[in-house]
Amino acid sequence: MAALLNIVPFVSVDNMMKLVLxxxxxxxLCELAEAIEEDFRRWDLFDKTPRIASHSRDGVIELMPTSDGTTYGFxxxxxxxxxxxxxxxxxxxxxxxxxxxxxxxxxxTEMTILTALRTAATSALAARYLAPKDARTMAIIGNGxxxxxxxxxxxxxxxxxxxxLYDIDPAASAKxxxxxxxxxxTIRTxxxxxxxxxxxxxxxTVTADKQNATILTDNLVGSGVHINAVGGDCPGKTELHPDILLRSDIFVEYPPQTRIEGEIQQLPSDHPVTELWEVIAGRKPGRREGRQVTLFDSVGFAIEDFSALRYVRAKLATLPFFxxxxxxxxxxxPRDLFGMLLRAGKPNASATG
Amino acid sequence: MAALLNIVPFVSVDNMMKLVLxxxxxxxLCELAEAIEEDFRRWDLFDKTPRIASHSRDGVIELMPTSDGTTYGFxxxxxxxxxxxxxxxxxxxxxxxxxxxxxxxxxxTEMTILTALRTAATSALAARYLAPKDARTMAIIGNGxxxxxxxxxxxxxxxxxxxxLYDIDPAASAKxxxxxxxxxxTIRTxxxxxxxxxxxxxxxTVTADKQNATILTDNLVGSGVHINAVGGDCPGKTELHPDILLRSDIFVEYPPQTRIEGEIQQLPSDHPVTELWEVIAGRKPGRREGRQVTLFDSVGFAIEDFSALRYVRAKLATLPFFxxxxxxxxxxxPRDLFGMLLRAGKPNASATG
Structure with a gap:
C-alpha cells in the first residue's frame, strides 16, 4: 500500500462498490460481522466517547471517534x-x-455504503445471540x-x-x-x-421518519419473537410502542448513547438493559427461552464503524480498490514546511519535495 | 464547482501549495486574517465545542468541529x-x-499547510490590536x-x-x-x-518540545512588549515563566480551551483574561498604553480553521486548484442504495448510477 508519507489510500464510492461486489x-457481510464480533469481545480496550453531534433545524452532522489504543477511527x-x-x-x-x-x-473511505453494510451486519450478529434458533422468516417494516x-x-x-416486506409506500417494497x-x-409483499x-x-423495523411513530404496536408482537429495531436512532425518533419495550428483554450497544437515541428514550433512564458486547463476550445470557421477546435497540456505535474501517483496510492489502x-x-x-511551499513554485519542482 | 451530487472538491497538498503561491x-495571509477577523466579529453565532482529543503515549489526535448555523467545519x-x-x-x-x-x-482539504498559515494569520491579527504601534522588530524564539x-x-x-531569530539548533535558524x-x-541570527x-x-515564542519549558524568563521581557506565545498549546506544554504571565495583560481565543492548553494553565483558573474576539468586536480594549506588556496566549481554535476552510472554498470559485x-x-x-451497488456490477454500468 502507500509507501510515500504524503499518501493516504482513498476508497471512493466507485471503488467501495467494486470491493463489495x-x-x-x-x-x-459475514466477514464484517466477524470483525465487529472480534471488537465487541475486546470492548474494554476501546475509548467510548458518545458521538459529537451538531444539530440543526433540518438534521444533524455527527463525528464518531474511537480508538483501541493502537488504531484510531472516526x-x-x-x-x-x-x-x-x-x-x-x-x-x-x-x-x-x-x-x-x-x-x-x-x-x-466513503462510508455511506459501508455504514449500510455494518448496520446490517451488526443487526444479524446480534440476532445470532438473540433470535429464536432456526428462525427462517423475517418481516421488514420500512423498505428504504x-x-x-x-x-x-x-x-x-x-x-x-x-x-x-411492508412499507407505507408500495414502490419501496417493489424496489x-x-x-x-x-x-x-422467498419474498412476500x-x-x-x-x-x-x-x-x-x-x-x-427500519423506517425513516424523523419523529416518534408507532410502527409496531404491542398486540402485533407474539411471544418468542426477536425485534431488530433499527430505525429509531435519534432523540425524538422512535418506532415501537412503549408496551413492547416493557415486555421485551432489551439489548443495546452502548447505554449512554442508546438511552438518548434509541427506543429506550421512551423508558425511565434506569430501565434494565443488557449490553450486546457482554452477551458476545459470554458474560451475560442472550436468548434464554422460547417464549422470551428479545429486542435489539440498535442505534449504531463508533466501534462498529471502527471494525468496518479496519476490515476494509485489511482487504486493500490484496485488492486494488483504492x-x-x-x-x-x-x-x-520536517521543520521545513515553508521551504517545501517555496520550492513548489520553482520550475521543475517535485510536487511534495 | 461540483455539479454532481457524489463529488466533493478536494485540495491536495500539491494543489494547496499551488493555490497559496x-x-x-x-x-x-492578509485575506485569511480578514476572514478570521470577520468570523471573530460574529463570534456569538458559532457553536463552540472544545476539541475532542484522543491522547496516547506519543501524542494526540483531535477533532475540532464548529458551525455558524449555515456552514459546518471540522x-x-x-x-x-x-x-x-x-x-x-x-x-x-x-x-x-x-x-x-x-x-x-x-x-x-489538506490542512497541514493551511493550519500553519491560519496560525500565523491569527497571531498577526491579534498583534494588530495588541502590539505597540509602529512596531518594526520581532524576535522569533523557535525556528521550526x-x-x-x-x-x-x-x-x-x-x-x-x-x-x-533564535533556536537551540542553529540549523533551524539557518533554514x-x-x-x-x-x-x-532584515534578519539577524x-x-x-x-x-x-x-x-x-x-x-x-514558537518552540516544539512537548513539556513545560521556560523559553522566556521575566527579566528578558521589557515594558511595552507584545508577546505572541504560540508554542505552548497543550496540557503540560508551556514556554513562559509564570512571572511573565502575572505582569501581562493576557488575551486568549476561547478561555475554556486556553485554560487547559495555553500558558495560563500555570495560573489559577480564575485569573482574568480577555477574549480576543471581544477586542476585535470593539467590546474590550486591546493595547491601552505604551508600557503595558500584552500577551496573546495562542492555542488555535476551531473558528480559525472554519475561517480558513471557507476562505479556501471561496478561492476555488475562480481558481482551479482542486x-x-x-x-x-x-x-x-435515494432509497435505492442497494440497487446502485447491484448495478455497479453489471457490464457498462456507470460508476455511481
Whole structure:
C-alpha cells in the first residue's frame, strides 16, 4: 500500500462498490460481522466517547471517534430526512482510520455504503445471540435504503430465507423485491404491518421518519419473537410502542448513547438493559427461552464503524480498490514546511519535495 | 464547482501549495486574517465545542468541529512530537466544510499547510490590536515549521521588517534565513534568547518540545512588549515563566480551551483574561498604553480553521486548484442504495448510477 508519507489510500464510492461486489455482498457481510464480533469481545480496550453531534433545524452532522489504543477511527455521518426531496441521501458518511502512534491517517473511505453494510451486519450478529434458533422468516417494516442489506445479512448469518416486506409506500417494497430477485429469498409483499409480522420469528423495523411513530404496536408482537429495531436512532425518533419495550428483554450497544437515541428514550433512564458486547463476550445470557421477546435497540456505535474501517483496510492489502490521495504535507525536512511551499513554485519542482 | 451530487472538491497538498503561491503568500495571509477577523466579529453565532482529543503515549489526535448555523467545519489534527525522528511531521491535519442544511461535505482539504498559515494569520491579527504601534522588530524564539509563516504574517499585516531569530539548533535558524532570503526582511541570527529579544517590540515564542519549558524568563521581557506565545498549546506544554504571565495583560481565543492548553494553565483558573474576539468586536480594549506588556496566549481554535476552510472554498470559485473526489454515494433514487451497488456490477454500468 502507500509507501510515500504524503499518501493516504482513498476508497471512493466507485471503488467501495467494486470491493463489495468483488468479495461478494454476503461474504462481505459475514466477514464484517466477524470483525465487529472480534471488537465487541475486546470492548474494554476501546475509548467510548458518545458521538459529537451538531444539530440543526433540518438534521444533524455527527463525528464518531474511537480508538483501541493502537488504531484510531472516526466517522463523519449526517442525518437529514428531508434530503430525499432534493434527490439527496438522508444519510451520507465517510470515515478515516489512523495510526495512534504517529497520528497519520492510513485510510480515507466513503462510508455511506459501508455504514449500510455494518448496520446490517451488526443487526444479524446480534440476532445470532438473540433470535429464536432456526428462525427462517423475517418481516421488514420500512423498505428504504437499509432493507436489502438487512435481508442479505440475515440470510448470510442466520439462514433466513423467507421475507415479508411492508412499507407505507408500495414502490419501496417493489424496489426491494426487484433488487433481491434471484438472491435466494422467498419474498412476500404485504399490505399491512399485521400481515407482515404474522408468523415471522424476527421483525426488523427500519423506517425513516424523523419523529416518534408507532410502527409496531404491542398486540402485533407474539411471544418468542426477536425485534431488530433499527430505525429509531435519534432523540425524538422512535418506532415501537412503549408496551413492547416493557415486555421485551432489551439489548443495546452502548447505554449512554442508546438511552438518548434509541427506543429506550421512551423508558425511565434506569430501565434494565443488557449490553450486546457482554452477551458476545459470554458474560451475560442472550436468548434464554422460547417464549422470551428479545429486542435489539440498535442505534449504531463508533466501534462498529471502527471494525468496518479496519476490515476494509485489511482487504486493500490484496485488492486494488483504492486510489492514492496526496493528503499529508511531507517536506524532506520536517521543520521545513515553508521551504517545501517555496520550492513548489520553482520550475521543475517535485510536487511534495 | 461540483455539479454532481457524489463529488466533493478536494485540495491536495500539491494543489494547496499551488493555490497559496498563485495568490501570493503575503496576500493569502492578509485575506485569511480578514476572514478570521470577520468570523471573530460574529463570534456569538458559532457553536463552540472544545476539541475532542484522543491522547496516547506519543501524542494526540483531535477533532475540532464548529458551525455558524449555515456552514459546518471540522479539522482533524494531530500532535506527535517524536514524529520528526522518523521523518514525519509533528502536526498533520486535514479539514472538511459542509452544508448544515443537507449535511453534504462541500470541501475536503489538506490542512497541514493551511493550519500553519491560519496560525500565523491569527497571531498577526491579534498583534494588530495588541502590539505597540509602529512596531518594526520581532524576535522569533523557535525556528521550526511555523517560524517563516509567522515572519511573513507580521510583515504583511503589521509592517515588521526586522527579524531576530533564535533556536537551540542553529540549523533551524539557518533554514529560516535561507527560506526568507529576498522577501524584504532584515534578519539577524542570534546566539541567545537575550540577544534576540533585546529591543524587539514583539516576541514570538514558537518552540516544539512537548513539556513545560521556560523559553522566556521575566527579566528578558521589557515594558511595552507584545508577546505572541504560540508554542505552548497543550496540557503540560508551556514556554513562559509564570512571572511573565502575572505582569501581562493576557488575551486568549476561547478561555475554556486556553485554560487547559495555553500558558495560563500555570495560573489559577480564575485569573482574568480577555477574549480576543471581544477586542476585535470593539467590546474590550486591546493595547491601552505604551508600557503595558500584552500577551496573546495562542492555542488555535476551531473558528480559525472554519475561517480558513471557507476562505479556501471561496478561492476555488475562480481558481482551479482542486480535484473531484467521488466521496458521496448518490443513487438515482435515494432509497435505492442497494440497487446502485447491484448495478455497479453489471457490464457498462456507470460508476455511481
Amino acid at each position: 468483488n468479495v461478494g455482498v454476503e461474504r462481505f 466517522k463523519y455521518v449526517t442525518g437529514h430526512p428531508k434530503n430525499t426531496k432534493d434527490g439527496r441521501q438522508t444519510v451520507t458518511a465517510f470515515g478515516v482510520l489512523a495510526d495512534v502512534g504517529n497520528g497519520y491517517p492510513m485510510l480515507l 435504503a437499509q432493507a436489502e442489506f438487512q435481508a442479505l445479512a440475515f440470510k448470510a448469518l442466520l439462514g433466513i430465507d423467507q421475507l415479508r 426491494c423485491v426487484r433488487n433481491l430477485a434471484g438472491l435466494g429469498l 404485504c399490505t399491512s404491518v399485521a400481515e407482515a409480522v404474522e408468523g415471522a420469528e424476527i421483525v426488523t 486510489e492514492d490521495l496526496d493528503l499529508l504535507a511531507d517536506p524532506d525536512e | 498563485n495568490v501570493g503568500v503575503e496576500r493569502f 479539522k482533524y489534527v494531530t500532535g506527535h512530537p517524536k514524529n520528526t525522528k522518523d521523518g514525519r511531521q509533528t502536526v498533520t491535519a486535514f479539514g472538511v466544510l459542509a452544508d448544515v442544511g443537507n449535511g453534504y461535505p462541500m470541501l475536503l 515549521a511555523q517560524a517563516e509563516f509567522q515572519a511573513l504574517a507580521f510583515k504583511a499585516l503589521l509592517g515588521i521588517d526586522q527579524l531576530r 529560516c534565513v535561507r527560506n526568507l532570503a529576498g522577501l524584504g526582511l 542570534c546566539t541567545s534568547v537575550a540577544e534576540a529579544v533585546e529591543g524587539a517590540e514583539i516576541v514570538t 480535484e473531484d473526489l467521488d466521496l458521496l454515494a448518490d443513487p438515482d433514487e
